[in-house]
Amino acid sequence: MTISRRKALAVIGGGTILAATAGGALFAATRTPSKALAPWSAAGGYEEPRRRALSYAILAPNPHNRQPWLVDLSTEDTVILHRDTARDLPHTDPYARQLTIGLGCFLELMVMAAAETGHRVDLTLYPDGEDGPVAHARFASGGLRDPLFAHVPERRSCKEPFEDTPVSQAAVDRLAPYAGIITEPQQVAALRALTWRAWETETFTPRTLKESVDLMRFGKAEINANPDGIDLGGAFLEALMAVGMVGPAAQMDPQSTGFKEGVRIYQEMLEATPAYAVITTPHNSRIEQIDAGRRWLRLNLVTTSLGLALHPVSQALQEFPEMAPHYEEAHRLLAAPGHTVQMLGRLGHGPAVDRSPRWPLETRIIG
Numbered sequence: 001m002t003i004s005r006r007k008a009l010a011v012i013g014g015g016t017i018l019a020a021t022a023g024g025a026l027f028a029a030t031r032t033p034s035k036a037l038a039p040w041s042a043a044g045g046y047e048e049p050r051r052r053a054l055s056y057a058i059l060a061p062n063p064h065n066r067q068p069w070l071v072d073l074s075t076e077d078t079v080i081l082h083r084d085t086a087r088d089l090p091h092t093d094p095y096a097r098q099l100t101i102g103l104g105c106f107l108e109l110m111v112m113a114a115a116e117t118g119h120r121v122d123l124t125l126y127p128d129g130e131d132g133p134v135a136h137a138r139f140a141s142g143g144l145r146d147p148l149f150a151h152v153p154e155r156r157s158c159k160e161p162f163e164d165t166p167v168s169q170a171a172v173d174r175l176a177p178y179a180g181i182i183t184e185p186q187q188v189a190a191l192r193a194l195t196w197r198a199w200e201t202e203t204f205t206p207r208t209l210k211e212s213v214d215l216m217r218f219g220k221a222e223i224n225a226n227p228d229g230i231d232l233g234g235a236f237l238e239a240l241m242a243v244g245m246v247g248p249a250a251q252m253d254p255q256s257t258g259f260k261e262g263v264r265i266y267q268e269m270l271e272a273t274p275a276y277a278v279i280t281t282p283h284n285s286r287i288e289q290i291d292a293g294r295r296w297l298r299l300n301l302v303t304t305s306l307g308l309a310l311h312p313v314s315q316a317l318q319e320f321p322e323m324a325p326h327y328e329e330a331h332r333l334l335a336a337p338g339h340t341v342q343m344l345g346r347l348g349h350g351p352a353v354d355r356s357p358r359w360p361l362e363t364r365i366i367g
Helices: 005-011 022-029 034-042 049-057 097-115 147-154 169-175 185-203 206-213 219-225 235-242 257-271 286-305 321-334
Strands: 069-072 078-083 119-125 135-141 180-182 216-218 230-232 275-281 309-312 340-348
Touching (some): 049 119, 049 135, 097 147, 097 286, 119 286, 147 286, 185 257, 185 275, 185 321, 216 235, 286 309
Antiparallel strands (some): 078 135, 119 135
């Protein structure tokens, strides 16, 4: 997430870090991590159908931008998808539920991209059980193009305050096939409070905070070197890094100025939420988690087509002990008895935001 001018100025209390000089302007102009963003412009640049589809699939949303996919292409016309366990989130996602949802997003985008070249993808999920590959995907002729695919280049997760503008009933109706949409003021207020308490719990639990901080990439050089995790870039943030106000040590210290301002900024963002989207499943099987991811990807593309913004705020759905009271409340508010809440997201009108870094496709192929 490239830090905005609003956020940077908040952290420095309205002071000036980067001088308004030609040198400062040149510094600002060179802070884009172009190498880490290159997979977005490279998407579709392959003749071989599987690689072409996969070049889009790697752009899928996923928790903490871990990009937990590895693909084996050694079998003709087939993609064998594995979860890269080296990218697990053992503290915030101990059962890999959220990572599995991210793999569902990946598969749905791969299927949609394959259809653009007239290919159907026959999926077999967990063919060898949950300890084996996530999916065997066989490419064959006969795919039908999906109009939602046109919105893939603009799809984002918007981690900014939303406008004080209601989500229209027409938009709610359009989104209803993919998720439950919550706009009723009392329900929205309850979810604002819940998502804030859950975020506080994750942030003030040392081991879960450290898991996130360890995945923070500070500035252009770090983002280009490791284009995953939580990217924190841009000229203003790098200026704060230069004076020691932002960095791993500051983000682990609840008494630091940067930490305190980060808490305030996140609370402001969560409060600026007019609606929510929720995806539930009758049970909590791996296949249902994959399906939830496929639905989330399509929901994200529909919101993009409507000019709306979507941002996952699933901290209350995490399954570590300190989160249990919020997990129970989320299920009481959002799910039928026995059902599982798989995804919860803020929904509204938000600003344009930058693309997230990605590892090149070649780094994700293992055979």
